[in-house]
Amino acid sequence: MHYGMCCLCVLQPRAVNVDLQTDATLQVDISDALSERDKVKFTVHTKSTLPNFKQNEFSVVRQHEEFIWLHDSFVENEDYAGYIIPPAPPRPDFDASREKLQKLGEGEGSMTKEEFTKMKQELEAEYLAIFKKTVAMHEVFLCRVAAHPVLRKDLNFHVFLEYNQDLSVRGKNKKEKLEDFFKNVVKSADGVLVAGVKDVDDFFEHEKTFLLEYHNRVKDASAKSDKMIRSHKSAADDINRIASSLYTLGTPAMFKFEFEFTSSVVESGLLRFCFIALQKIEARVAADEDLKLADLLKYYLRESQAAKDLLYRRSRALVDYENANKALDKARAKNRDVLQAETSQQLCCHKFEKISESAKQELIDFKTRRVAAFRKNLVELAELELKHAKGNLQLLQSCLGVLKGNT
Amino acid sequence: MCLSSSEPASLPAEDISTNSNGPKQDLLFDEDPEDLFAEATEEVSLDSPERDLLLSDGPSPAITPITPPTSVITPCIGHSLLRIKFEQFQTCFLQIEEEEGGDLFDMNISVSDPEKVGDGMNAYMAYKVTTKTSMSVFKRTEFSVKRRFSDFLGLHSKLASKYLHVGYIVPPAPEKSIVGMTKVKVGKEDQSSNEFVEKRRSALERYLMRTVKHPVLLKDPDVLQFLESSDLPRAVSTQALSSAGLLRMVNKAADAVNKMTIKMNESDAWFEEKQQHFENLDVQLRKLHASVESLVCHRKELSVNTAQFAKSAAMLGNSEDHTALSRALSQLAEVEEKIDQLHQDQANADFYLFSELLGDYVRLITAVKGVFDHRMKTWQKWQDSQMLLQKKREAEAKLQFTNKPDKLQQAKDEIKELEGKVQQGERDFEQISKTIRKEVSRFEKDRVKDFKTIIIKYLESLVQTQQQLIKYWEAFLPEAKAIS
Numbered sequence A: 001m002h003y004g005m006c007c008l009c010v011l012q013p014r015a016v017n018v019d020l021q022t023d024a025t026l027q028v029d030i031s032d033a034l035s036e037r038d039k040v041k042f043t044v045h046t047k048s049t050l051p052n053f054k055q056n057e058f059s060v061v062r063q064h065e066e067f068i069w070l071h072d073s074f075v076e077n078e079d080y081a082g083y084i085i086p087p088a089p090p091r092p093d094f095d096a097s098r099e100k101l102q103k104l105g106e107g108e109g110s111m112t113k114e115e116f117t118k119m120k121q122e123l124e125a126e127y128l129a130i131f132k133k134t135v136a137m138h139e140v141f142l143c144r145v146a147a148h149p150v151l152r153k154d155l156n157f158h159v160f161l162e163y164n165q166d167l168s169v170r171g172k173n174k175k176e177k178l179e180d181f182f183k184n185v186v187k188s189a190d191g192v193l194v195a196g197v198k199d200v201d202d203f204f205e206h207e208k209t210f211l212l213e214y215h216n217r218v219k220d221a222s223a224k225s226d227k228m229i230r231s232h233k234s235a236a237d238d239i240n241r242i243a244s245s246l247y248t249l250g251t252p253a254m255f256k257f258e259f260e261f262t263s264s265v266v267e268s269g270l271l272r273f274c275f276i277a278l279q280k281i282e283a284r285v286a287a288d289e290d291l292k293l294a295d296l297l298k299y300y301l302r303e304s305q306a307a308k309d310l311l312y313r314r315s316r317a318l319v320d321y322e323n324a325n326k327a328l329d330k331a332r333a334k335n336r337d338v339l340q341a342e343t344s345q346q347l348c349c350h351k352f353e354k355i356s357e358s359a360k361q362e363l364i365d366f367k368t369r370r371v372a373a374f375r376k377n378l379v380e381l382a383e384l385e386l387k388h389a390k391g392n393l394q395l396l397q398s399c400l401g402v403l404k405g406n407t
Numbered sequence B: 001m002c003l004s005s006s007e008p009a010s011l012p013a014e015d016i017s018t019n020s021n022g023p024k025q026d027l028l029f030d031e032d033p034e035d036l037f038a039e040a041t042e043e044v045s046l047d048s049p050e051r052d053l054l055l056s057d058g059p060s061p062a063i064t065p066i067t068p069p070t071s072v073i074t075p076c077i078g079h080s081l082l083r084i085k086f087e088q089f090q091t092c093f094l095q096i097e098e099e100e101g102g103d104l105f106d107m108n109i110s111v112s113d114p115e116k117v118g119d120g121m122n123a124y125m126a127y128k129v130t131t132k133t134s135m136s137v138f139k140r141t142e143f144s145v146k147r148r149f150s151d152f153l154g155l156h157s158k159l160a161s162k163y164l165h166v167g168y169i170v171p172p173a174p175e176k177s178i179v180g181m182t183k184v185k186v187g188k189e190d191q192s193s194n195e196f197v198e199k200r201r202s203a204l205e206r207y208l209m210r211t212v213k214h215p216v217l218l219k220d221p222d223v224l225q226f227l228e229s230s231d232l233p234r235a236v237s238t239q240a241l242s243s244a245g246l247l248r249m250v251n252k253a254a255d256a257v258n259k260m261t262i263k264m265n266e267s268d269a270w271f272e273e274k275q276q277h278f279e280n281l282d283v284q285l286r287k288l289h290a291s292v293e294s295l296v297c298h299r300k301e302l303s304v305n306t307a308q309f310a311k312s313a314a315m316l317g318n319s320e321d322h323t324a325l326s327r328a329l330s331q332l333a334e335v336e337e338k339i340d341q342l343h344q345d346q347a348n349a350d351f352y353l354f355s356e357l358l359g360d361y362v363r364l365i366t367a368v369k370g371v372f373d374h375r376m377k378t379w380q381k382w383q384d385s386q387m388l389l390q391k392k393r394e395a396e397a398k399l400q401f402t403n404k405p406d407k408l409q410q411a412k413d414e415i416k417e418l419e420g421k422v423q424q425g426e427r428d429f430e431q432i433s434k435t436i437r438k439e440v441s442r443f444e445k446d447r448v449k450d451f452k453t454i455i456i457k458y459l460e461s462l463v464q465t466q467q468q469l470i471k472y473w474e475a476f477l478p479e480a481k482a483i484s
Helices: A064-076 A095-110 A113-147 A155-162 A174-197 A202-248 A251-257 A265-334 A338-405 B086-093 B148-168 B177-188 B191-213 B221-228 B244-263 B268-317 B324-402 B405-481
Strands: A025-033 A040-048 A059-061 B107-117 B124-133 B140-150
Touching: A025 A113, A025 B086, A040 A113, A040 A155, A064 A113, A064 A155, A064 A174, A095 A113, A113 A265, A155 A251, A174 A251, A174 B244, A202 A265, A202 A338, A202 B221, A202 B268, A251 B124, A265 A338, A338 B140, B124 B191, B124 B221, B140 B148, B140 B221, B148 B191, B148 B221, B148 B244, B148 B324, B148 B405, B177 B191, B191 B221, B268 B324, B268 B405
Parallel strands: none
Antiparallel strands: A025 A040, A040 A059, B107 B124, B124 B140
């Protein structure tokens, strides 16, 4: 699957790499995105040789709710019970960033022009980073769907890609949200029940045990990595402030009074530059860790949940099958509605077997994808960390060279 | 010339001709052409009559061999250490320095071995103060004594009362901390109280080194006694809640009020400029200090969070069923664990090198500002005497026309006395002005040196961190690539 260049020129590197196969018959990407006050508009661009579409290349504008609608339609579709439904992208959340920008605007009077410009640039960069991420995550969702042999043929998906009007999927109203909530509660209670039943099939038994534990651990790792990265960002912010202070201390006004940290203008300027560069590097380290580590973990948190959901659905189908068997036995014993019971039992059996078959393949694919994604991201993480550390080292050593040379 | 009494203003001049060290240049009158503050210092020749009045610190009259200049600050973090021990920072902080063309300052003081003495609320920490020196003003070359915190405060209090009002920048003592000390007294053996003791020990060491680096203070008998004699009378008046303590607070408040009401006719632009300069410096340093403290805090947090993440990653690696990926994740966990230790060490460096230095300077600048204030007070005193003299002269003039010979005589006597006072007041004012100029120049030079030294050390610590990071990630990379 190609990740096309978007007008923002921001989607390299990708936030999450799920290493999907290239396929020329259907290529989907988000070519542009616009952030408005309370919503984000994504331009979904499709290139396809499939006969289902009227044109070979076309674009539509979609909002987050429409992605959710598409995802939910997959989940609710019984035919897809045997597949891992690609997890829905998280809602774009610019609240924190917007709040910070607002606070900055309010506090403009209390800081110097340089400080204000600097902070503004920082916050704008942060906003842009969040924006890039949300675009990437929405794109990954679409790409996963497009790569899936069955889901790519889904009618709703085609409508999503092609219909150039608003899909009018209003946000769920209160009643529907409540229904969802209860559904989830029931599911998790069921989930516990079902998880307790030992599976005859070794493969699925192993997968169940594995996924339950794995999911929890990914959740924990994701939370801890977020915390770690936040601390890193705070430290980078501090270095930023230190650099600003040094800048103020080193300005010509201060030179007039013969104050500098060092005995020459060159050294003072060098120090300032050094700290500013240090800060940039720290910030970049935090950002890269965020991208390669935190986002990876978050994505696999969602995917492992989707895999668990698949297992749950299979277990449910198994329970239904077993219940149908029992009903059939009962019916035969009472010699009443036997045909009905037989049909029902056959349906359940068929459903269960179908799910089992596709589930097996899905889970194997999941593992392959997971291993590949982790490998790619861990390698890239290590490479980036090395790059930054080496850059830091060079910077510090040249700075030291000048300072010590002037002693 | 050296100070042999505690009254600095009334020194008899030493016979300079017996000074066998030759016409060596005085420390304070450094003629270094690169000295940015050269214009601020005054040149005084050895035969100048003003020398009597100036509190110089010329070479000791005893015959001391001219030792060859020692090397500059010894880098003690030359070899690569995995853990950057912050004790090393302290001993390197103000080691043997070469003073250009002046008397060799060769002294190293270390404060070590904090020991808890006593129990409960009467307990205190005793510190070992070790001095190593080859300077002649000391009887021995190496000696140590036991001192407690209030002893340091007592020393500072004595020096302040002797020298502040004549314009010397007396280094301020480390701050008291009732909370910190109570924890130690109560016997909490946890990390925070250990950190507190270490912080204090380091601060005491820096305080002493700064004090002895001052050429005048070094020769003060109280300082010598503090460093050398095994017994020291307890300084009771340093307790915060004592009557002396309360008196100090009242005086401070009174001073603050007075400062606001003194309107000095500043005839010397240099002083006005410098005062403004120190005001600005104060603000900027405080800001910088706050940022660095914040950095220390966040780095410590980062260290904790990295450790937690490492554990989590290890767990994840355990549950991962793909062997190679599992191994890689465990390796990642190990790397992160090592990195967390790095963050911890870096935070300590941030703190002990950078943050504490800034804190010291914020307090030093307060002392500098105090010295400027004293000058204002001295001026005020002089002006007051002048005004009083004026009044008395007017009164005397009136008395001339009355027939009261004894009253007239009394008036004349009073006037004579006042004239003397006015002259003294003027001399005092000029004296303190001169002293401040020298002090400020010395202070600025030291400050620049201090900061440069510390910044170099700090950058070196950062270099070490980066080198370690490179090692760790380079070891990890092949593991990550090995995932198939």
